[in-house]
Amino acid sequence: MAETLRAAIARAAAAFAEFSDTGRLDAELLAAHALGVSRDALLLGRLDDAVPAGFAALVARRLAHEPVAYIVGRRDFWTVSLAVGPGVLVPRADSETLIEAAVEHFAGTAGPRSVLDLGTGSGALLLAALDQWPRARGVGVDASPAAVAIAAGNAAILGMAARAEIRPGGWEGDGRAHDLVLCNPPYVEAGAALPREVAGHEPASALFAGADGLDDYRRLAPLIGAQIAPGGVACIEIGSAQAESAGALFRAAGLRVALRPDLAGRPRCLVVTTA
Template sequence: MTAARDALRDAAARFAFSPTARLDAELLLAHALGVDRQRLLLTLADHDVPPAFAELVDRRARHEPVAYLTGTRAFWTIDLLVGPGVLIPRADSETLIEAAVDHFAGTAGPRRILDLGTGPGTLLLAALDQWPMATGQGVDASPVALDYARRNAAALGSAGRARFTAGDWADRITDTFDLVLANPPYIESDAALPDEVARYEPAAALFAGSDGLDDYRRIAVQLPALLTPGGVACVEIGATQGQSAAALFRAAGLSVILRRDLGDRDRCLVVTP
């Protein structure tokens, strides 16, 4: 059998296209062994490499996302089930939860939360984990995404506090919310993307017209009727959209503060009535 250390080195070399090649290899080997990554690294010398690892390496070498191969992705304080047909949660999106935490600091937190374009439940379930007394609704147009969201809510023990519905943004929503979260598509339709995104992740969750702003135009005019007094919306944007996206929400009569992510890029509009 191949030693685990050698297998990781060889796999990482095949993943040279990835900025996290070694991490990718470690996550895939841990998955093949049925252990977590921390356990793998602590006991690396004890492991032989299972046959399943070779197939995982081959698939990753074809740029298939690691999250689809392992079926999970960590986000904020939770682990989410993910797979083909859903947008993979990114650490950059945690900026929205951080912004909400700051907004509600010193209070009991939001009671009712809405997540527009919930995908596998990413933002809503992270927020419900942050505020255990809150309830929320997640909306998505994708049946695949909603199935993952419901499975994630059940796995996290949040099924009684989270409701997931099919919808076109907030078109059929008449309730108001203390916190609205949204990570809409914001990529220009002709933008070049890495293979693992362009070939594998759902286009409907990525692209938003020639300027990437189509869905912000929809959400901005819906938002004033969704927020309670003292409520806030945290809306993800692309790194070059700070001014252009914010202008749409200001035109709807809303106040906007721009928040940057850990890479010091524009990432979140903090929107209040």
């Protein structure tokens, strides 16, 4: 009797568990991708199907520690689903902390009218913010041509191309002040040990920031104040051990800094406002 997809998923999940905390989920997402259906559809009625021809190749890629998001070409973030691939970081749930901080800042108001995403990557933060506030318009800048192309494609797929300008650029932004500034800069120390799927596949330029991981905060801190409109806020991602060291750089630039933890209670977001 031919192996069922249910059995193949269980076998793949056990192999993935050697290096992934989400082995079962990984296997289910790959199986759904091989079938061309959603994970929900897989779980609700396709587990007893025959194993699709492409599943083994997808499993082999995952066993080589390629990120699942690169294999299936998509990752959900906040309320949007994004195309991702080599050249941009895989959006992570921890980064949703920045959107949560922005929602809290603008609670009881109409929300931001303009959004700036510095180092936009896949466009995850910008497009999540524009989905959260449908009247807002935004700009995403990135120094990487690959990221600019991917983010622009995501804006188009999500029907936001008229509201989201994606352009090349750096920490200086677009020369204007915005109600909401979002930024997930590189913050990993050079030489830090990372999982193989990160170190071997995701772009180093979006990960590493000098010997102490603070190089890009040093560049950003003197520039960010001029990019925050009156009453606005900048939400900036940090590593879990960088609350004091990164925060001090923005305070030294004359800015007010608060901290928002992620769902695990780890420091994750500097909430920066002008004095």
